[in-house]
Amino acid sequence: MSNEDVPVRRRRARYTPEFKADAVAMVLDTDRAIAEVARGLGIGDQTLGAWVKQARIDRGQRAGLTSDERAELTRLRRELAKVTEERDLLKRATAFWVKESTR
Known part of the structure; x- marks a missing residue:
């Protein structure tokens, strides 16, 4: 090529x-x-x-949507993605510790 x-x-x-x-x-x-x-x-x-x-x-x-509204929407979407990721991590950690504590 x-x-x-x-x-x-x-x-x-x-x-x-x-x-x-x-x-x-x-x-x-x-x-x-x-x-x-x-x-x-x-x-x-x-x-x-x-x-x-x-x-x-x-x-x-x-x-x-105005430029300010678009910026706010972008910020909120990023924040939601971060919070969702943190929640999912906490769910997995909780499930792990529950499983470990029952052994």
Whole structure:
């Protein structure tokens, strides 16, 4: 297999919050098309479209979970996973000690 046959994995680009806010403002405040702004900034129009959609939700112009609500939901899901794991560990430990104490 030659190097030409190996698929190249692209790294996901990271954008600063300031860059995202400026890009969204270019769309919402100037009524320019998402595709036009995205092309000018060298980013994907789907990426910018997702940012614009979330900004509209955050501004109350569209229904959906705000950024703060999404962050809280993510935090709560992580916390639930941790608590569930701890509970399951305690169940196994209790079952082990009950079994050991009856011997």
